[in-house]
Amino acid sequence: xxxxxxxCHVKGTVALQVGDVRTSQGRPxxxxxxxxxxxxxxxxxxxxxxxxxxxxxxxxxxxxxxxxSEEGAQEYVSLFKHQxxxxxxxxxxxxxxxxxxxxxxxxxxxxxxxxxxxxPKSPSMTFPKWLSHPVPCEQPTPLLEGLPDPSRVSSEVQQxxxxxxxxxxxxxxxxxxxxxxxxxxxxxxxLWPEWVRSDGLLCCRWMAVMT
Amino acid sequence: MLQEExxxxxxxxxxxxxLKGSNLYAQxxxxxxxxxxxxxxxxxxxxxxxxxxxxxxxxEKKLQNxxxxxxxxxxxxxxxxxxxxxxxxxxxxxxxxxxxxxxxILKSLNSMCTELSIPLARxxxxxxxxxxxxxxxxxxxxxxxxxLFRPVYAPKDFLEVLINLxxxxxxNGDSLSFxxxxxxxxxxxxxxxxxxxxxxxxxxxxxxxQLGIDDSTQVPPELFENEHVRIGQKVLTEQDSAAAxxxxxxxxxxxxxAELWALILNISSHPEDILYYEQLKTNVIQHDLxxxxxxxxxxxxxxxxxxxYFVFEDYLYQVLLCFSRDTSVLSHFAYNSASPPKxxxxxxxxxxxxxxFYPPNGVIPFHGFSMYVAPLxxxxxxxxxxxxxxxxxxxxxxxxxxxxxxxxxGIVSLCLLFxxxxxxxxxxxxxxxxxxxxxxxxxxxxxxxxxxxxxxxxDQLLLLWDRILxxxxxxxxxxxxxxxxxxxxxxxxxVTSLAAAEAVLADLSTLKVMxxxxxxxxxxxx
Numbered sequence: 001x002x003x004x005x006x007x008c009h010v011k012g013t014v015a016l017q018v019g020d021v022r023t024s025q026g027r028p029x030x031x032x033x034x035x036x037x038x039x040x041x042x043x044x045x046x047x048x049x050x051x052x053x054x055x056x057x058x059x060x061x062x063x064x065x066x067x068x069s070e071e072g073a074q075e076y077v078s079l080f081k082h083q084x085x086x087x088x089x090x091x092x093x094x095x096x097x098x099x100x101x102x103x104x105x106x107x108x109x110x111x112x113x114x115x116x117x118x119x120p121k122s123p124s125m126t127f128p129k130w131l132s133h134p135v136p137c138e139q140p141t142p143l144l145e146g147l148p149d150p151s152r153v154s155s156e157v158q159q160x161x162x163x164x165x166x167x168x169x170x171x172x173x174x175x176x177x178x179x180x181x182x183x184x185x186x187x188x189x190x191l192w193p194e195w196v197r198s199d200g201l202l203c204c205r206w207m208a209v210m211t
Numbered sequence: 212m213l214q215e216e217x218x219x220x221x222x223x224x225x226x227x228x229x230l231k232g233s234n235l236y237a238q239x240x241x242x243x244x245x246x247x248x249x250x251x252x253x254x255x256x257x258x259x260x261x262x263x264x265x266x267x268x269x270x271e272k273k274l275q276n277x278x279x280x281x282x283x284x285x286x287x288x289x290x291x292x293x294x295x296x297x298x299x300x301x302x303x304x305x306x307x308x309x310x311x312x313x314x315x316i317l318k319s320l321n322s323m324c325t326e327l328s329i330p331l332a333r334x335x336x337x338x339x340x341x342x343x344x345x346x347x348x349x350x351x352x353x354x355x356x357x358x359l360f361r362p363v364y365a366p367k368d369f370l371e372v373l374i375n376l377x378x379x380x381x382x383n384g385d386s387l388s389f390x391x392x393x394x395x396x397x398x399x400x401x402x403x404x405x406x407x408x409x410x411x412x413x414x415x416x417x418x419x420x421q422l423g424i425d426d427s428t429q430v431p432p433e434l435f436e437n438e439h440v441r442i443g444q445k446v447l448t449e450q451d452s453a454a455a456x457x458x459x460x461x462x463x464x465x466x467x468x469a470e471l472w473a474l475i476l477n478i479s480s481h482p483e484d485i486l487y488y489e490q491l492k493t494n495v496i497q498h499d500l501x502x503x504x505x506x507x508x509x510x511x512x513x514x515x516x517x518x519x520y521f522v523f524e525d526y527l528y529q530v531l532l533c534f535s536r537d538t539s540v541l542s543h544f545a546y547n548s549a550s551p552p553k554x555x556x557x558x559x560x561x562x563x564x565x566x567x568f569y570p571p572n573g574v575i576p577f578h579g580f581s582m583y584v585a586p587l588x589x590x591x592x593x594x595x596x597x598x599x600x601x602x603x604x605x606x607x608x609x610x611x612x613x614x615x616x617x618x619x620x621g622i623v624s625l626c627l628l629f630x631x632x633x634x635x636x637x638x639x640x641x642x643x644x645x646x647x648x649x650x651x652x653x654x655x656x657x658x659x660x661x662x663x664x665x666x667x668x669x670d671q672l673l674l675l676w677d678r679i680l681x682x683x684x685x686x687x688x689x690x691x692x693x694x695x696x697x698x699x700x701x702x703x704x705x706v707t708s709l710a711a712a713e714a715v716l717a718d719l720s721t722l723k724v725m726x727x728x729x730x731x732x733x734x735x736x737x
Contacts, residue, residue, distance in 0.1 A: 065401075069399045069401035070378070070398065070401065074297075074301050074302050076289070076292050076293045104382050104399065105380055105382070106379075106382065108380075
C-alpha cells in the first residue's frame with residue numbers, strides 16, 4: 001500500500017493566552033497550529049451542501065510522558081488513520097492544539113509536519129512493466145563488450161537445430177560433418193574483483209555476478 | 212493493535228537481516244543440509260522435521276541466544292523519518308556537546324603528536340617486529356620512555372564538560388528557584404526514584420537470597436547457597452542466555468561466573484574468533500600507533516600500581532593493543548552518541564577517499580581506561596576469550612560511561628540519578644556538603660566512570676558487575692554511589708572541606724556491596 005505525500009501549508013503558531021501577551025509574565029501553555037491543503041479544491045456552495053465543521057479526531061495524545069523532563073522531547077511521532085476518532089475523508093483543514101503545562105521550557109512546537117494519504121491501488125503495480133507493456137523495437141543494451149549480438153546467436157542456434165531435425169527426419173546413414181560455431185557464447189557467470197573500503201581499511205572482495 | 216504488529220514485524224526483519232551475515236547463519240545452513248541424511252527427516256514434512264531437529268540438537272537454543280543478544284544490545288528500530296543521528300542521540304544539544312567534546316580531545320591528541328613529532332601510525336621495521344613477537348607475553352617488562360606522554364583526558368575534565376551541559380530551550384535562570392537543580396548536573400533528564408528502583412531491582416529485595424549476603428560464613432549453605440549453585444549449573448547445561456541473565460541477578464557463584472558471563476554476552480570460542488584475535492595481534496606487531504603509547508602510559512599509571520591487578524599487566528597490553536585495531540568495534544557507533552575520529556592520509560587533508568578512522572576502532576583511551584579490562588583478567592586466562600568478553604562488555608556498557616547522551620544508562624543520567632537520590636533521601640547531608648563546597652558528584656564521579664573498578668575489592672566488584680549484566684543497565688552504579696554516601700553519612704556530616712570529605716571516602720576496599728545496596732533500596736526509612 002503506497003502513500004502519497006499531500007502538500008500542506010503550515011500556518012504560523014498562535015499562542016493561546018489569557019490577557020495581554022506582552023505584559024503577562026507567564027509563558028503560554030497552549031499552542032495552535034493550523035494546516036491547510038492548497039491542493040484541495042475550494043468548496044463550492046450548492047443548494048444541498050452540508051456546512052464544513054470542526055471535528056475532534058484525536059484527543060489528549062501524549063507526546064512527552066513527563067512534561068518536566070527530556071523524555072520524548074525530540075522524538076519523531078507518527079499518527080495513523082486507525083487512531084482517529086472520525087472519518088478522515090474530505091479533510092479541508094487540520095488544527096493541532098498543543099499543550100505544555102510545564103513552565104520549565106522556553107518554547108515548544110512540532111516541526112517537520114508531513115501529511116500523507118493512501119496512494120491509489122493500481123493493478124499494473126503487481127507485475128513488472130515489461131511483461132504488461134512489451135516494447136517491440138527496443139535495442140537491448142549490450143551486457144559485455146566484444147560479444148556477439150544475442151539475436152544473431154539465437155538465430156544461428158535455431159538454424160543448427162533446424163538442421164539436426166532435418167537430418168533426423170531423413171534417416172540417412174551418411175556421416176554428418178562437424179558443426180562449428182564461429183563466435184563465442186556469452187559467459188554464464190563472471191567474477192569481478194572489487195576493491196571495497198570498509199571500516200577505513202582497504203580490502204578486496206570477490207563478487208560473483210550471475211546472469 | 213495494527214501498529215504493534217507492524218512494529219513487531221519490523222523488529223523481526225531487522226534482527227533477521229543482522230543475523231543473516233553472521234557465522235551462526237552459515238552454521239545453521241550447514242546443519243540443515245547435513246540433517247537431510249538423517250532418517251527422521253521426511254520430505255513431506257521437511258520444514259517441521261528440520262525445526263524439530265534443531266530443537267533437539269540445541270541449535271534452536273543458540274539461535275534464541277543470538278536473537279536475545281541482538282534485542283539487548285541494539286535499540287529498537289526507529290521512526291522511518293528519523294535520521295541516523297537521531298538513533299545515536301535524540302537530543303540535538305547533547306549531540307552538539309558531544310561533537311565539541313570530541314573536537315577538544317582530537318585537538319589535544321594532535322597537539323601532543325606535533326609536540327613530540329611522533330606520527331599517529333607507522334609501520335614497524337622487521338627487526339622491531341621480531342622483537343615484539345618474542346616478548347609478546349611479557350610486554351610489561353618493557354620500560355619505554357613515556358615521560359613526555361600524557362593522557363588525552365582524565366575523568367575530571369569530562370566532569371567539567373557535563374557540568375556545563377545546558378539545554379538552550381530550558382529555563383536556566385541565574386537566580387535560584389524551583390527550576391534549578393541543586394547538584395552539578397543541570398539537564399532535566401528522567402531518572403528513576405526509589406519506588407521505581409525498588410520495582411526495577413526487585414530481585415535484590417530483602418526476601419530474596421543474594422550472593423554477597425546469604426553466602427557469608429555465618430549463614431548455613433543449605434539455606435540458599437547450595438540450591439543457587441545447583442540452579443546455576445542447570446542454567447549452564449541448558450545454555451540459555453535469557454535464563455542466565457535472570458539467574459545472575461542474585462549473583463553468580465565464583466566457579467560458574469566465567470561461563471555465565473560468556474553465556475549472557477553470547478560469546479563462544481569458535482576457531483574463527485581465535486583466528487580473528489591472531490589477526491589483530493599481527494596488526495599490532497606490524498604497525499605502531501600513537502595510542503599504543505597512551506595505553507602503555509595508562510596501564511603503568513593505574514593497573515600496575517594496583518595491589519589486585521598488577522599481576523595482569525601483560526594481559527592488559529595484549530587485550531588493549533588489539534582492541535585499538537579492531538574495526539568491528541566501529542559498528543557500535545550506530546547507537547553511541549560519539550563518533551569515531553577521522554584522520555587523513557598525509558598530504559590528503561579533507562579528501563574523503565583518503566580518510567581513515569583513527570584509532571582503527573574509533574575509541575581514544577583516557578586515563579583509567581585499562582581498569583575496564585583488569586577485573587576480567589580474574590575470570591579469563593585465555594587471551595582471545597578475555598579479548599572477546601572485554602570487547603562485548605565495552606560495546607554494551609562501558610562506552611556509555613564516557614560519552615554524552617540522554618540514555619538512562621548514560622553517564623549524564625547516572626550522575627543526575629546519584630544527585631537526585633542523595634538530595635531526596637539524605638537532604639541534610641546533601642545540603643551540608645554543598646555548603647562546605649564539596650558537591651557530592653565531584654567525589655563519586657570517578658567511581659561511576661570506572662564502574663567502581665579499582666575502588667572496590669575484586670570479589671565485591673565482580674558481584675556488582677554480575678548485576679550490571681543481570682539487569683542490562685548501569686543504574687546500579689549510581690545507586691551504589693548514593694548507598695556509600697549514606698553509609699558514611701555520620702562521618703561526612705562532621706567534615707568541613709572538600710579535601711576532608713574526599714579523605715572519608717578515599718578507601719572503599721572494605722565495603723560490602725550487596726548489603727549496602729539492599730539497605731539503601733529496601734531498608735531505609737523514607
